[in-house]
Amino acid sequence: MSEIKLSNRFYHGTKEELLEKIKNQLSDFRYKHILGVGQTCYELAKLNGVDPEQAMIAGFVHDYAKEKTDEQFIEKIKEKKLDSDLLNWGNFIWHGVVGAEFIKDELKITDEEILNAVRRHTVGAPEMTTLDQIVYVSDYVEPNRSFPDVEIARSLAYANLKQAVIFETKHTLQFLMSSSSKIYPDAILTYNAFVAEN
Amino acid sequence: MSEIKLSNRFYHGTKEELLEKIKNQLSDFRYKHILGVGQTCYELAKLNGVDPEQAMIAGFVHDYAKEKTDEQFIEKIKEKKLDSDLLNWGNFIWHGVVGAEFIKDELKITDEEILNAVRRHTVGAPEMTTLDQIVYVSDYVEPNRSFPDVEIARSLAYANLKQAVIFETKHTLQFLMSSSSKIYPDAILTYNAFVAEN
Known part of the structure; x- marks a missing residue:
């Protein structure tokens, strides 16, 4: 992945410049995580007909x-x-x-598909684009992740993206x-849309 | 409980008349269940400083x-x-x-505390009165109920009403x-208020 060059379609600068800005904001542990998510996004995008550069950048940011x-x-x-209920969280x-x-203001990334994937990466949403699903799942299974069922989740991610979304949604809620632990109400909308209707 | 006479404070008629009207609406199985809930409500009301007649009627209806x-x-x-989102459920x-x-229109019971306890008995609410909690818990642990943890739930109900609410809320969601199974979003508000903050 390190040889990939950015095209200027989503970020006005080189990959190295983008990563440098992100690195300045994060601890080493988390920087390593976002590199793993970017890589996984790139791979899952190629498997699911999504622009790999767009997905990789969404993963990085x-x-x-x-x-x-x-x-x-x-x-x-x-x-x-923004919705003032956010202040309760x-x-x-x-x-x-x-x-x-912050990504819009500080990195000047304005692609709404990338921004929405970031907005939805934590609790998902009842309707998720393929890019949303890729970032949501990559965050859960990137190579640095380690938890009891990570190998199952990782295999599912590469075999069937939607099944990985279902697995992650159900297991995360069960863990919480x-x-x-407190559950953000919108997470149940994701659960009802992806888990309960399957 | 069978000797208890109603006072006309909550229902304009005798207990026998009320039960007759309810019986006409329900299968034998469910009629037996509401008798069990009424009895449990009566007992939990006496333990928790709530009007036992009010609680018993709430349980019956x-x-x-x-x-x-x-x-x-x-x-x-x-x-x-009523809220048109209800049509989705x-x-x-x-x-x-x-x-x-229906209780208001057909049984002419207008006590808002009873009606609210009925409204909240299935998924609870972030703020529940003691009467609300009594009906919610009695529905779960009345003598005809049988499920793996019912004895734990029943013991908790008589020992500490709020702990029984917590137990029921968590276990019901975990079961769903x-x-x-689909989860009604408001059930998460009950969970966040009772389970997650404890």
């Missing part, structure tokens, strides 16, 4: 805002007049929905519930 | 509309101008929220999820 402070997120929610939700605004 | 037809529910939703949701309207 999906956690761009993850290490912003709560104050930065709150300021951005107010500045952009935290980094887990903000880094996707509000993260897209087993640990009595 | 909670499933009053359960065997109405879909057409009857849809007509009632339109007649009462079915009996599981309707018999509580819409059921309260394990069978990939």
Whole structure:
């Protein structure tokens, strides 16, 4: 993947310039993660008829805002007049929905398909484009991930993207519930659309 | 419980008259269930400082509309101008929220605390009165109920009502999820309020 050159269709600069800007925002651990997600997005895009460059960039930037402070997120929610219910949540939700605004403002990436994939990467949505599904799944199965069922999830991702979305959605919710963690209500809309109707 | 006489504070008639009207609406199986819920509500009300007569009546009527037809529910939703999103759901949701309207219209029970307990008995709510919690839990643990953890749930109900609400909410959602059944989004609000904050 390292030899891939960007075309200027989604980002006005080289891949190295984009990665440098992202690296400046993230800890080494998370930078390694976004490289893995970018690579997985690239591979899943080729398998699913999506533009691999667009998917790779979405993967690189999906956690761009993850290490912003709560104050930065709150300021951005107010500045952009986003849904004020967002203020009741935290980094887990903000880094996707509000993260897209930082990507737009600081990286000058304006492709709405990339921005939507970032917005939806944490809890999904009842209707997800193939690109949305690729970023959602890549985040879960990229090579640095390690959890009991990761090999099943990873095999599914390369065999059948939608089945990987279903697997991830169900298992994530079951995990949150087993640990009595708070669940973002929209995650249930994703569950009802992908898991319950299958 | 059979000797209890009603006071006319919640229902204008005798207990026998009320039960006769309910019996006419339900199969024998479900009539037996509502007697069990009424009895459990009565006992839990005495333990939790709630009016036992009010709780018993709420228990008797909670499933009053359960065997109405879909057409009857849809007509009632339109007649009462209830939230049109209700039309996307079915009996599981309707018999509580819409059921309260049938109780008001056909049994002439107008006590809003009873009606709210009926409205909330299926999926709960982020804020539940003690009466709401009593009906919600009694429906789950009444003597005719039988499922793997019913004895744990029943013991909790008599020991600590709120812990029983937490147990029921978590286990019901886990059960729905394990069978990939659709989840009513409001059930997650109950979960977040009762399970996740404990």
